[in-house]
Amino acid sequence: MFNEKIGLRIGFASTTAAYTTAVPYEKLYNTTYVNFSSGTGHEALDAYYEAGQKVNLLQKTQYFEIPVDLYYVVDNESKIGTDIFVGFSGSFLGKNSVSTKVGEKNLDLGKASNLKQFVPGVIFGALFNYRLTQKWQADLSPVVKYQISPFSSDTAFKPLLFALQAGVTYKL
Numbered sequence: 001m002f003n004e005k006i007g008l009r010i011g012f013a014s015t016t017a018a019y020t021t022a023v024p025y026e027k028l029y030n031t032t033y034v035n036f037s038s039g040t041g042h043e044a045l046d047a048y049y050e051a052g053q054k055v056n057l058l059q060k061t062q063y064f065e066i067p068v069d070l071y072y073v074v075d076n077e078s079k080i081g082t083d084i085f086v087g088f089s090g091s092f093l094g095k096n097s098v099s100t101k102v103g104e105k106n107l108d109l110g111k112a113s114n115l116k117q118f119v120p121g122v123i124f125g126a127l128f129n130y131r132l133t134q135k136w137q138a139d140l141s142p143v144v145k146y147q148i149s150p151f152s153s154d155t156a157f158k159p160l161l162f163a164l165q166a167g168v169t170y171k172l
Contacts (some may be wrong), residue, residue: 005073009085013065013165015145021057024047028057028109033153034098037110048100048107055100056066059112067123068110081137083127091119091147119150129169141165 002008024117051053059154069087096111125143132138 004076007071007073008069009069009071009087010074011067011069011167012064012087013067013163014094015065015091015161015163016060016062017159018061021059022054023057025051025053025055027056028100033112033114035110035113035161036069037108043132044107045097048105049102053102055102057101058101058125059117060095060097060099061093061112063091063119064094065089065091065121069123079131081127081131083129084125085127086124087122089123090123091146093117093119114151114153116150116152119147121145121147132168135171137168137169137171138165139165141167 025045028049067087067089069085071083071085074082074084079119093115096115098109100107100109100113123143123145125141127139127141129139130138141164143163145163147159147161150159152155
């Protein structure tokens with residue numbers, strides 16, 4: 001802490017997101033942002049789906065994030081303390097998969113080709129902590145995250161992520 005009210009916090013977080021979009025089967029042929037795995041070309045799609053059929057396109061991603069927060073202690077006198085924070089983060093792409101699903105039929109297509117391997121971001125939120133001992137506390141934190149330019153191509157989609165993080169803190 002810089003003083004009794006202001007401090008700096010560095011951490012590690014894993015963020016997983018999943019998006020589902022219903023598309024007509026024929027649109028899968030025009031998907032420019034998917035690197036198809038071997039064996040999942042047009043022949044595999046034709047074997048799974050029929051013309052005109054609606055297909056759920058599923059995209060799953062996971063990022064490993066290193067946030068750096070500047071925080072302000074609102075209340076540290078009671079058993080449950082409250083902080084507010086703002087900061088920035090660097091996120092590294094971990095999981096990246098694209099698949100389809102109709103009923104019980106699943107087909108792994110490959111990976112999204114338009115995601116960057118590293119994404120900077122801005123974060124802000126609140127931290128509620130429960131003091132376990134003088135050095136240890138349990139934390140619960142609602143967080144809003146904005147990823148700055150997560151895609152390698154222009155897109156109108158600008159993800160704003162809401163997260164609920166939990167953890168423990170050891171104070172030196």
